Amino acid sequence: MLIRKDFLSTFYKLLRSFSIKSRIFLSFLFLITLLLFSVNFLIINYQKNSLKNQYYEGLTHNLENFSLEVVDWLVFFDPLKLEEKVSSLKNLPGIVYVMVVDKNGRIVAHTNPSKLGQFIPVNDSTFKTWESLDNNGIKHFNRPVFKEDFSLGAVRIGVSEADINDFIEHSINTLKRYMLFISGVFLLVALVVAYFISITLTKPLNKLKKSIQKVQANKFEFCENEKLILCKDFYQCKDYRCPSYGKTRCWLNEDSKKWCKSVLKIECEDCFVYKYSCGDELGYVIESFNKMVADLRSYMEQLDKATKEKIKLEKYSAVSEMAMVVAHEIKNPLNSIKAACSYLKTNFKGKVLQEFLSIIDKETQRLNELITGFLTYARPVPLKLEKTQINNIIKEIINLVKPEFEEEGKQIELSLDPSIPEFYFDPYQLKQVMLNLLVNAGDATKKGDKISVATQREGGLVVISVKDTGEGIPEELLDKVFEPFFTTKVTGSGLGLACVEKIVREHGGKVSVFSKKGEGTEFKVFLPIRYEI
Numbered sequence: 001m002l003i004r005k006d007f008l009s010t011f012y013k014l015l016r017s018f019s020i021k022s023r024i025f026l027s028f029l030f031l032i033t034l035l036l037f038s039v040n041f042l043i044i045n046y047q048k049n050s051l052k053n054q055y056y057e058g059l060t061h062n063l064e065n066f067s068l069e070v071v072d073w074l075v076f077f078d079p080l081k082l083e084e085k086v087s088s089l090k091n092l093p094g095i096v097y098v099m100v101v102d103k104n105g106r107i108v109a110h111t112n113p114s115k116l117g118q119f120i121p122v123n124d125s126t127f128k129t130w131e132s133l134d135n136n137g138i139k140h141f142n143r144p145v146f147k148e149d150f151s152l153g154a155v156r157i158g159v160s161e162a163d164i165n166d167f168i169e170h171s172i173n174t175l176k177r178y179m180l181f182i183s184g185v186f187l188l189v190a191l192v193v194a195y196f197i198s199i200t201l202t203k204p205l206n207k208l209k210k211s212i213q214k215v216q217a218n219k220f221e222f223c224e225n226e227k228l229i230l231c232k233d234f235y236q237c238k239d240y241r242c243p244s245y246g247k248t249r250c251w252l253n254e255d256s257k258k259w260c261k262s263v264l265k266i267e268c269e270d271c272f273v274y275k276y277s278c279g280d281e282l283g284y285v286i287e288s289f290n291k292m293v294a295d296l297r298s299y300m301e302q303l304d305k306a307t308k309e310k311i312k313l314e315k316y317s318a319v320s321e322m323a324m325v326v327a328h329e330i331k332n333p334l335n336s337i338k339a340a341c342s343y344l345k346t347n348f349k350g351k352v353l354q355e356f357l358s359i360i361d362k363e364t365q366r367l368n369e370l371i372t373g374f375l376t377y378a379r380p381v382p383l384k385l386e387k388t389q390i391n392n393i394i395k396e397i398i399n400l401v402k403p404e405f406e407e408e409g410k411q412i413e414l415s416l417d418p419s420i421p422e423f424y425f426d427p428y429q430l431k432q433v434m435l436n437l438l439v440n441a442g443d444a445t446k447k448g449d450k451i452s453v454a455t456q457r458e459g460g461l462v463v464i465s466v467k468d469t470g471e472g473i474p475e476e477l478l479d480k481v482f483e484p485f486f487t488t489k490v491t492g493s494g495l496g497l498a499c500v501e502k503i504v505r506e507h508g509g510k511v512s513v514f515s516k517k518g519e520g521t522e523f524k525v526f527l528p529i530r531y532e533i
């Protein structure tokens, strides 16, 4: 029992050391060989038994005829005929002897002539029908010879079992060769089939392994599944977040359109839609893996977003704290400097003094603006909503910057949508937004460039566009322009667009930027039209 357990565990360990491909291949080989061996064994044994039965049936039939034929030859005692018959029977395969005895037990015919005239012991069974096997493997068949009710003697035949087996063995040799050939061909075909089956099973597993390795290397790629038919072939859908991802049925075009629009707020053309997926168990494993990759991708995206948001918040809170300190520590001395400067300007004359006082005044003003920027961005300033006409606010700001732009040789164009109604927003903060965008446009343009401002109503939104034909923003910086402290200017604070984004966000809107290096930039502010507070 212990040895069998040991053997089994060694066999199991040995199997485990092979690859799945080899294991499948070897299992197939083992099963096919076992099957061939069993079938061959059964067929050959059946054939042997049936040949043996046929032989004995023929023999007993011959013996019955013999016992009838010898009747007349015994009555009229014809030793020649008897001899002739005995000799003909001797030619049958496996026959050891054939003999005929008369009613006294005297041998009147025998395949061995020296036995003629000898007597066999006579008893009850001598003139009866019987068959028996002796210790030498000779099977004896005895049949009585009768003429009406008179016993005339008996015929007896001895057959060697070993000789018969040899004879049968010899006769099925051709069959054996034939079966060996067929088995060989069958085994060869089975080997090829086993090889291909093992490949079909292990190929998807290998693909899955590669995909898992890619996931481990932070590459969230789907595992290719040949059995999967993508409806994207019909609908051009590409979004892995689509709810029909991995489902076993195809979404009808109309259904998927409605679903995507109502649930994901995107057009169906952006969705992945599957006609049917998976197929076999391996396909299901691959699809579960793909579902996991899709979820992982989405989680990673969310994590990325959250991390960016966190960094932004951290910067925001750092700025917040700093702004408070700066406001307290610098604003008051600045005001004193400004007051002192204007006192000196009015009460003391002198060209050099006036020039230096102008520099001090200008720089104090710039510092003041910087602090105001910090405060606008960092301090939570509550919105003072007023029902106002946005076009008028924009006109006011344009009038403010227009003279300077014209002086610098820049063209300013205004296109306002008269259908925009009055709605609630904070006019002061919106002026800040416009001023920041226009100052940036002014900084990015040179003589001969154009700055266009336009408003347009789009459903429940007002879109304000500030467009310039200036230097543009390199593509790799587009993501950064709204970050606080991001600036490419020597004297810039990098807070202008951060303030713009914050104010617009607080109004429930959003800002977007479109730019091409060397061609110009367009900022679009989307503001929701609010009719009530």
Ligand SMILES: Nc1ncnc2c1ncn2[C@@H]1O[C@H](COP(=O)(O)OP(=O)(O)OP(=O)(O)O)[C@@H](O)[C@H]1O
Pocket (backbone or CB within 6 Å): 373, 436, 440, 441, 444, 468, 470, 471, 472, 473, 481, 486, 487, 488, 489, 491, 492, 493, 494, 495, 496, 497, 498, 521
């Ligand atoms: N219209 C524009 N054309 C080209 N680049 C622009 C434009 N508007 C903004 N930028 C780029 O975005 C950066 C950030 O702008 P932002 O207004 O936040 O700060 P700033 O203008 O540099 O400084 P501040 O506004 O505080 O004086 C700018 O430094 C500039 O590189």
Ligand SMILES: [Mg+2]
Pocket (backbone or CB within 6 Å): 436, 439, 440, 496, 497
């Ligand atoms: Mg700016």
